Amino acid sequence: MARMARRCNSNNLNRVLEMKHNLFGPLILLLLYTNAAFCLGSVVKKDYKYHSSPHSWEDARRFCSGKFTDLATIYTHSDVNNLDIHYDFWIGLKRRGPQSNEWVWSNxxxxxxxxxxxxxxxxxxxxAxxxxxxxxxxYIRNCNDHRFFMCQKSNQLSHQFIPEAKTWEEAWQYCKSEYYNLASxxxxxxxxxxxxxxxxxWIGMHKDEQSWSWTSGVSEYDSWSTGEPSTxxxxGSISSVTKMMAPKNCTARFPFLCILDSVVLVKEKKSxxxxxxxxxxxxxxxxxxxxxxxxxxxxxxxxxxxxNKVMQADTxxxxxxxxxxxxxWLWVNGADMLYTNLPRCPTRRQHCGILSKSSAGSMEARDCSERKNFLCYSYTP
Structure with missing residues (x-):
């Protein structure tokens, strides 16, 4: 009994590694500590990244998937209330001709x-x-870029912001047709x-046949603008000001919000x-x-x-x-072990940690041979 008590209270990592090698052999030791970074902090990340360059919904999603996780799934109002939202827009200033050093107003x-x-x-x-x-x-930019723009309503200092992404020429033609000119x-x-x-x-909300859903994750966020969702x-989009949701034509070009979500639920039953x-x-x-x-x-x-991820599991x-x-009790990636509610000497075979749909986030011990869904996380070495 004394030997067991000392063993359960040991904090010597080298001794633990040596004992694990003897108990489980080199294969499990390799699995446990390959890529482990001891004293690793939190690996759970839910970060939002706003991009001001207007894209179609599909292009925005492709961009987010390549650099982050996906277009943003919103979980609470606090996720979007403090975003650093900015934008840019065309004005009526343009070179007099290609390579010219003279800049002139369109009006x-x-x-x-x-x-x-x-x-x-x-x-x-x-x-410009x-x-x-x-x-x-x-700022000087390529005239074929797509941006919002500012129209001048008349030959006075009265203007109208147009949140439609167009080339400079398209914006100029629009302003001349609907108002007076591009802003000067x-x-x-x-x-x-x-x-x-x-x-x-743009956010990661889209309509699939008759229902609306998120491209990744499950969320109860349902803050539609009055009268929405319409046809x-x-x-899906959110307002830059109110953060309320509204449907838009998927081919329209708008700024977009990506999410970097490091937690991955795998819906396969494994030991x-x-x-x-x-x-x-x-x-x-x-x-x-x-x-x-x-x-x-x-x-x-x-x-x-x-x-929220656990609730989506099939187990x-x-x-x-x-x-x-x-x-x-050790995290296999070497992260700090800060939980204190786990049994110091768990019953035989109850040596692996789970999260339950009813556990409110606390860790519990289970038989390692049981087959369950599981949670991974992504990181950049």
């Missing part, structure tokens, strides 16, 4: 804003735009343009060791830099977010990367 107004042109000696492009979050600066101004009035404007932002389109091998063997089809491991948890992790419980070996 013939005298140009006195040359001093605001950023990097005009080296910049390529013949058309401004950014909402940068005052006293005008004197240097003292530039900052008057740079006010908050409302426009759609305007099959792809704990099979699940470990599976996680380590995963590879991303869209991001070659991603690697995967068995999920570890910390007490300060967003457990509601993780539990009542899911494996995580927690294992009792040679007297220690």
């Amino acid at each position: 013939g107004l005298e140009n006195n804003v040359n001093n605001l042109l950023h990097n005009k000696e080296n910049a390529t492009g013949d058309c 735009m401004v950014k909402y979050n940068e005052q006293n600066r005008i 101004f004197t240097s003292s009035f530039l900052n008057d343009f740079l006010t908050e404007q409302e426009f759609p932002i 305007e389109g099959d792809c 704990w060791e099979e699940a470990l091998e599976h996680c380590r063997g995963l590879r991303s089809t869209t991001n070659k830099d991603f690697r995967y491991d068995f999920l570890s948890l910390q007490p300060n992790d967003p457990h509601d977010f993780v539990l 009542e419980e899911v494996w995580a990367g927690l294992r009792f070996l040679a007297g220690e």
Whole structure:
């Protein structure tokens, strides 16, 4: 009994590794500690990245899938309330001709804003735009880029922001047809343009036949604008101002919101060791830099977010990367072991950690040979 007590309270990692080698052989030792980074912190990530460049919904999703996880699934209002949202738009300033150093307004107004042109000696492009979050600066861009634009309502300083992505020429034609011209101004009035404007932002909501769903994950977020969802389109957006959702035509070009979600639920029934091998063997089809491991948890992790994943499982419980070996509860990726509610000497065979749909985020011990769904996580080495 004394020997067992000392063994259950041992904190010497080298001794633990040696004992595991003797108990389980080199194969399980290799599986447990390949790629492990000792003293690793939280691996649960739910980060949002806003992109101001307008894309169609499909192109936006392709971009997000290649660099992050997907177009954003929104779980709570707090996910989007503090986003750093910005935008840019065409104005009526353009080179007089290709390679010309002279810049002119499309409505013939005298140009006195040359001093605001950023990097005009080296910049390529013949058309001008401004950014909402940068005052006293005008940027030079390719005229064939698609951007929002600002129209001038009349031959006065009255303007209308148009949240439709067009080339400079298309924007100019639109403004001439619907208003007066693309916006022009004197240097003292530039900052008057740079006010908050409302426009759609693509998210990972889409309509599949008659129902709306998220492209990845499951969420109860259901904050539709009044009267929505309508039949305007099959792809979901949120307002840049209110963050309320509305459907839009999927081919329209808008800024978009990506999510980097590191937690991966695998809906296959495997033993704990099979699940470990599976996680380590995963590879991303869209991001070659991603690697995967068995999920570890910390007490300060967003457990509601993780539990949302657990609730999607086909089994009542899911494996995580927690294992009792040679007297220690250890995360197989080397993360800090901060949970204190686990049994110091678990009953025979109850040596692997699970999360349950009814556990509210606490870890529990189970027989490692049981077959369950499991949680992996992605990371970049």
